[in-house]
Amino acid sequence: MxxxxxxxxxxxxxxxxxxxxxxxxxxxxxxxxxxxxxxxxxxxxxxxxxxxxxxxxxxxxxxxxxxxxxxxxxxxxxxxxxxxxxxxxxxxxxxxxxxxxxxxxxxxxxxxxxxxxxxxxxxxxxxxxxxxxxxxxxxxxxxxxxxxxxxxxxxxxxxxxxxxxxxxxxxAPRKLNFEQEIPENNPKILLYQGAINPFRGIDKAILAMHHLNNVIFKIAGDGPKKKEYEELVIKENLQEKVQFLGKLLPEDLRKITPTVDCGMSIEENGGESYFYSLPNKVLDCIQARVPVILSNLPEMQNIKRQFDIGEIIKNHEPENIALAIQTILNRGRENYQPELEKAANILCxxxxxxxxxxxxxxxxxxxxxxxx
Structure with a gap:
């Protein structure tokens, strides 16, 4: 037929x-x-x-x-x-x-x-x-x-x-057969990937950089809040710690994600569409075998219950975001690999x-x- x-x-x-x-x-x-x-x-x-x-x-x-x-x-x-x-x-x-x-x-x-x-x-x-x-x-x-x-x-x-x-x-992204070595980054790299929109927790993560040493926050994407967040970085004197990579093609982003130490998906409860979302960036980080800090929202809780692929933030206070990032960095990306591997084989x-x-x-x- x-x-x-x-x-x-x-x-x-x-x-x-x-x-x-x-x-x-x-x-x-x-x-x-x-x-x-x-x-x-x-x-x-x-x-x-x-x-x-x-x-x-x-x-x-x-x-x-x-x-x-x-x-x-x-x-x-x-x-x-x-x-x-x-x-x-x-x-x-x-x-x-x-x-x-x-x-x-x-x-x-x-x-x-x-x-x-x-x-x-x-x-x-x-x-x-x-x-x-x-x-x-x-x-x-x-x-x-x-x-x-x-x-x-x-x-x-x-x-x-x-x-x-x-x-x-x-x-979910297509399955990535991950064979590359985990880089020894110095300083360590935190990555946000996606639209620079309200309620994504980006501004709070920028402020969290005050509480972290030897970490660079890279923001890959574009959107209506980009200019405001660039001004926030200058106002907080965090130019050395925060980089805006601009809007990247999916194939270019796929090259960057596996090279970082920690991803983030800390959406805020900006209404039911965000509350029940499972952001692409969570699944992209899993496929790149990168541990990720997560919001305390239902779909992300569900992933964390099944697979120990990162840390859930207590709330959106910058100190608590920094604490979750530091927990991942202290534990080390290598130690999340078995669970990331399990998750990557299912969530593809x-x-x-x-x-x-x-x-x-x-x-x-x-x-x-x-x-x-």
Whole structure:
């Protein structure tokens, strides 16, 4: 039987979205014809993929209007490209509506991949836009038959709220056969990787550097808080101890992560989307066999209970962050290796993609597109 065509869409410039890249590559390598649609918001860096991709050109200057413009243009793109042999694959709530409308119109399968709880993200807390996203979520999500999400916490949230039972496909990296020697860094290196957004604990980790000697804090990424945190480093006179590496391509970041002594994922409780998240950086550090300091949030507690891969911070006071970092450095990266190795063999994309393919297989054989 011929595989269906999959049209994957996301409000993203696609270049650094590792989840979408892994999903599309897995589908492509398993015989599906894949077409990926994103946009040029925040630039359209050059990229190469084995499947076809395109970016919708946006003329909006504000994010609010960009969402409307993208959804309108995405609907028309999907209408041109989708037929009865298509599976639509919407990534996150900001790409769901056009996919939903067209899937219903053509009676074709739709798979919704919720990378987070979009309506509960910190950036929209208490704003009018949050009401709009909640309204959309409430009216569309309960009717969807095929849904995946990135953590068991998210899955339980959607199940409790909307009676839908998503399949959990964690955003784990591909398995890395780790054979390199652990470097003897002097000074030791703490690494943050990811978007420089609020509620990531970055500012508190910067202040924690006052309580650490012979340690450099490297921040790899970009985002709305970068300038503020750069100014904080200057104000605190920590230029010798904190380095901003800028936004790196995933392949360049993968070279840096295995060379550090300690990673960090100390997200704060900035709403339910953060509270139930399992950040990519935790799984990236595990795969690079790097111990990591973690927040005392459910998904990270769950990882720590299964595998002794780092230390959970007591709270976000800089002294307590420094204490967790120092505990890892005193114990030494070498001593975390057996548990990191165990975790890396379980928390890898090769295990997650099996579940992903099962969802697409079921969608390929669907009888009814939406819940009645």
């Amino acid at each position: 011929q595989r269906k065509k999959i049209i994957t869409s996301a409000f993203s410039n696609l270049c650094t979205d590792q989840r979408i890249e892994k999903v599309c590559r897995t589908l492509y390598e398993n015989g599906y014809e894949v077409e990926l649609i994103g946009n040029d918001w925040n630039g359209a860096e050059k990229m190469s993929r084995p499947y076809s991709f395109s970016r919708i050109k946006l003329i909006s200057t504000s994010l609010k209007t960009a969402y409307f413009e993208f959804n309108w243009k995405l609907y028309h793109e999907l209408k041109k490209k989708a037929d009865k042999n298509t599976i639509l694959h919407a990534n996150d709530l900001d790409a769901l509506l056009p996919n939903y409308v067209l899937a219903k119109k053509l009676n074709i399968p739709l798979i919704f991949d919720s990378h987070e709880i979009f309506s509960e993200m910190p950036a929209i807390q208490g704003k009018m836009s949050q009401k709009l996203w909640r309204y959309l979520e409430k009216n569309l999500v309960p009717k969807i038959k095929f849904m995946i999400t990135a953590s068991s916490g998210y899955a339980n949230w959607f199940k409790n709220k909307y009676g839908i039972d998503p399949v959990v496909v964690q955003n 994309w090769e295990n997650e993609e099996v579940k992903l393919l099962q969802v697409f297989e079921r969608a390929s054989n669907f009888a009814v597109s939406f819940k009645q």
